[in-house]
Amino acid sequence: MFNAGKRTTSTPLKHAPAEVQLHSTAPYPHRLNFYDVPPLFDVTLEEFESAALARLRILAEIESSFVRNRSYDELKSVTDAQCKKYLTLNANSASTQDLQGERRRDHVGHFVLRLAFCRSEELRRRFVKAEMMLFRVRWDTDDTREREGFLESRDFDWTPVDDKEKEAYKEELMAVPSNIRTQYSEGQFKKDKYHKVRWTRVPDLVEKRRVFLKGGWAYVHERESSSMVFQEFQINLEKALDMTAKALPRLDEDTRLIPILDNLSQGFLAGVPSEWLSSSSSGAEGSGVKAEEIDDLAKKHFPMCMRNLHESLMRDRHLKHMGRLQYGLFLKVLGVSIDEAIAFWRRSFSNITDDKFNKEYRYNIRHSYGLEGRRANYPAKSCQQILMQDQPGSAESHGCPYRHFSEDNLQSALLASYSAHGFTASDLPEIMHTVRAGHYHVACTRVFEITHARSGVKKGEGVGGGESITHPNQYAARSRELEKARQEKAESDRDAMLVDG
Template identity: 65%
Template sequence: MYNSSKKKQTVDQPLTQVETHGLLAYPHRLNFYDKAPLFDVTVEEFEICALDRLRILAEIESSAARNRTWEELKNVTETQCGKYLPLSANTAKSIRLDEQRRKDHLGHFVLRLAFCRSEDLRRRFIRAETTLFKVRYETDDYKERENFLSSRDFNWIPVSDEEKNQYKDRLFHGPINDDKIKAEKFYKVKWTRVPDLVEKRRVFLKGGFAYVPGREQSSIVFQEFEVQLGKALEMTARLLPRLDEDTRLVPVLDNLSQGFLAGVSSEWSGVLGSDNANEIKAEMIDDLARKHFPMCMRSLHESLRRDNHLKHFGRLQYGLFLKVLGLSVEEAIAFWRKAFSRITDDKFNKEYKYNIRHSYGLEGKRANYPAKSCLQILTPGPSEHGCPYRHYSAENLQSALLSTYSSQGLSSADLPEIMATVNAGHFHVACTRVFEITHASCGVSKGEGVGGGESVTHPNQYAARSMELAKPKVEEDAMVVD
C-alpha cells in the first residue's frame, strides 16, 4: 500500500482511474471502507492523509466532550471537513472527485492501523468515524444517497402493502387510508440491528423482526457501518504485528494514536502573524503572560520569575514559544539576560546566549525549530515540563486555575465542568473551556473555542487568538483617551 520513495506524490496529482471512460473509481461520496486501498503511496502521503482526517475526528471527540448539540457538532465537522478533507457531490463542477475520495479512503485505512491497538482506541475511533459518517449521510444529496444505498445489500426486507395493511394499527399513527399505506415505506430487520430504535420504542416488533419506517432507515445504515468497522478493526489488530519491524511506519502510527489526546495541531513554526513581528519587546512579556498565555506557559513564566532560572528543557520549551509568538532574537537575549539576574554577564554569554541563538536557527545546524504542540507537552520526556491539566493533582490544578485566572473571570463555579473534562482525559478540551471563560468579555461564547468551534491544540494558538481578541479593545481604549 505504500512505498518509501522520497519523491513527493501529493493527493492532488492525477490518478489512474476509470474516470477516462466516464465513470468514477469512487462513485459515491459515502463509503463503508470495506475494500482496502490497493495502490502505492509515499510515506509522506501516508502520513498527510491520516493527519488531515485525524484533525476532523479529534474535533468530533472534542465536541462530544463539550456537550455540543447535534447541529453544533455537525456545523463544526462540516467546517473542518471543508478545510482538511472536502468531499464534493457528483454534481460538482471542475472538481477531481476521485482525488478527494482517494484521500478520504487512504486516510481512513491508515488510521485503522493506528487505532486498532487497544479496546479503548478502537471504541473511540468507531464512535468518531460513525459520527463523521452520520454527518456526511445527512448532508449528502438525496439522489446520490439513494444510489449509494441501492449499491449495497443491507439485508433488509421491504414490507409489502398486504403486510402493512395487516399491522396498520401498529405501524401507522393518525388517520389511515390506502394512499398512506402505499406511500410510506417500511423495512423488516432483526431487532438486534436497531437497538436504538427498540430502546426508544420507535418500531413495531413481531416474530423477532423490527418494522422500521422509512424515516428511520438511517438507523439501520449507521448500525451496519459501526458493526462492520468494529469487525474490521479487530481483524486489523490481529494482522498488525507484521508491521512491527517497519521502522518507517511504526513511529508514524505511534504519533497518530496519540491524536485523540490533544487534537492535531498545525506546525506553528514561524511568527504567528505579521502583526506581531518586531512588535513584542522583552519588557512586554510579563504583561502578555498575565493576560494571554495558556497555563502551561504561564507556569513556566512564573517559575522563571520566582527562581530567576529554568532548567534546559524548560528554557527550550518557553523560548520556542516566545520565538513563535514574535519575540526577535535580540529581544529574547535581553529577556533571558534580565530573567537570569543572579548570574554574571560572562557566565550568561558563555552558557546561555549560544543556546538562545541556536533555537532561532543562528547557530549549529541553523534549523528553524518549531514550538512544542499540546500533544508534545502532554507526553513530555522525563525531565521536560508537561501539561498542568494532565500532570497536576486535582487539588493543585483547581488552586492553580483560580489563582491564575480569577482576575479574568474564572470562578469556583466553573471548576466542576473543567474538572469533568480533565477526569475524562480530554485535557485540551479543559484548556479550551478555560479560554472561553476567560475571554467571555471579548465576546467568546461557550462552544466557540479559539474560533469556529476549534479546540486548543497548541500553546501559541491559544496566545495568538487571545492577543487577536484583545486588539479591538485596546484600540477602543486608545480612542477614548484621545
C-alpha cells in the first residue's frame, strides 16, 4: 500500500488531488469512518509508525477487555479513556481543535494496521473484532446530529418501508420485542420509521428476535439501525483485509516497512508498551534504591518474571547472560545507580573471586548503563520483547513465566511467590485459563489486581484506568506507588486519631 521515499511513504494507487494534499477542503467531514479510501497523501515513516502504535494501544486494550469478560459499559469506559490519552478524535463542535490532524492520524493508523494484521486468518479475525468494538464505542459516544450526518453521507442500500406496507404488517411490527421501548402506542407506531434489508445483514437482531421477518426480509426499526451499520462495517473491513493480504507480497522489497509491520503484528500477544516508560525511565536512575533493598523490593513489588530472576540469582549465585541483561536493565530503570548495581551483582556472585568478577562482569554492567562501548542508554525490556525475543533454554531463567513455564511450575511459582499477598489456589483456574488462551500480559495484570486488592485495586482496574501490564517496570512502579499511598493514609489516620484523642 505504501511506497516509501527517503523519509516519507505514500500510496501507489494514484496521486492525491491537490486539494487533499493542501487541506484546502475538509477531507474528513465526519468523526466516524468506514475507511473506504486509503490515505492519498505523503506519510513520513515516523507518522507511519506512531499513528499505528497509538491505534494499536487502543485495540490491544479492547482485546484485553474481551479476555477479562468486561461488560460493555466497562469496556466503553476503558476504551474511551484510552482514546482520549492516545488517539483523540473530537466532534465537529470542537472547533478549536485540529480535527483534520486528529482524523488524519486515525486514518493512517487504521491502514497501517491493516497491513500488519492481514497476514493470517487469525490476525484478521482479531483485528476485525477489535476494530468493530472501537467503531461501536465511537458510534455510541458520537453527537446525534453528526451521527445522522454520517448516515446520510453513505448509501447503505436500505429499503424504506412505506406507510402502506407498514400498515399491512402493523400487528407483527408492534409485537416485536425491544429493549428500547417499554410501552408502544399506535400513535407512536405511525410516527416511527422502518427499513427492510436481507435478514443476513442483521444476524444479531434476528438472534435476539428484535426484527420482523417476511420473505427473507428483516423489517428493522430506525432505532435499531446501528446494528445494520455495524454489520456493514464488519463486512467491508473483512473484504478489505482479504484484498490487502493479496497485495501484501509487493511490500517485501521495502526493508524499512516490514520490520515495523512485524513488530506491530505482535501487539495483540503482549500489548503495546505504554508511554509510561518513556516518561518515567529517564528520571529513574539514581533515584535512591540501595543494593541491600532489592531483596525486600523483589518480595513485595516485582512481577513474576523479575521475581523468578531474582530468586534464581539468590539460589544459584549466578545468572546467564540473557538473564543478567533482562534483570540488570530492569533494576536500572527501577532506580538502582551504577555503584549500587555493581555492589548488588558483586554480592550476588559470591562464589567467584573479585578478579573474575571485574574481568568478566563489571564491564557489562557499566555497558548497560551507557558508560562503556557505544555509551548507549539501553532501555529495560518490555513485555513484548521478553515474550518474543531470545527464548530461554532449559538452564536459563529469563523470559516470561506465564509463557515459558510449564503449567505445573507456573502454578507452584505463583503460590510460592504471592500467597503472602492474598493470592490463593482458588485464583489459579482464572489465571491458567488466560494463559492457555495466549494472553500472557492479561494473566500478569490479573495477578497484579489480586495481589494489590488490599491497596484498593479492583478487578478490571489494572494499573489504573483499566490499563493492562505491558512492562515489568510499570508493574513495579505502580506497586510501589500503591504501598506509598497506603502508608501515607495510615499515617494520616494515626495523626487524626491523636488529634481527636
